Amino acid sequence: MLRYEGARHTVLDWERWHGQIYDGKGQFPAVDGVEGPFDFQAGPSFPTFSDMIAACRQDAGLALVRSSLVADDLAAGRLVKCFDEIIPSDLQYHLVTSPAQRRSPGVIAFRKWIIQQMTG
Numbered sequence: 001m002l003r004y005e006g007a008r009h010t011v012l013d014w015e016r017w018h019g020q021i022y023d024g025k026g027q028f029p030a031v032d033g034v035e036g037p038f039d040f041q042a043g044p045s046f047p048t049f050s051d052m053i054a055a056c057r058q059d060a061g062l063a064l065v066r067s068s069l070v071a072d073d074l075a076a077g078r079l080v081k082c083f084d085e086i087i088p089s090d091l092q093y094h095l096v097t098s099p100a101q102r103r104s105p106g107v108i109a110f111r112k113w114i115i116q117q118m119t120g
Helices: 010-021 050-058 066-076 103-119
Strands: none
Touching: 050 066
C-alpha cells in the first residue's frame, strides 16, 4: 500500500477503506496463509502525490486515490482500478461565505465556475 507524506490522512483512508470493505474486522482475509492485523503504515511512503503515482505506474504497489485525480492515467491505461467497488469519501468540501456576500457578483461567479469545474 503506497502512501505519500504530504497527506496526513493517507493511513486513515486505508483504514477507512479496509473497514468498509471488510466490515471493520481489522483483518484482511487469508492471503498465502498469512492472517492477522494489518499494519497500514507498512507500505512505502513518498514525498509527493506525484511520486506516489509514478511508483504506482511502475508496479511498486497500490494507491488509494480519487479517480478524478488519475483520470488521464486510467484513460491511457497507465493505471487500472484494482477493485470494482467505489467507496464514497466521507470527507467533504463546502463553499461558505457571509450572508451579506452570498449574492455578490464575485461569489456568484466563483460558485458557478467551481461547479462547472467539478461537473465538467
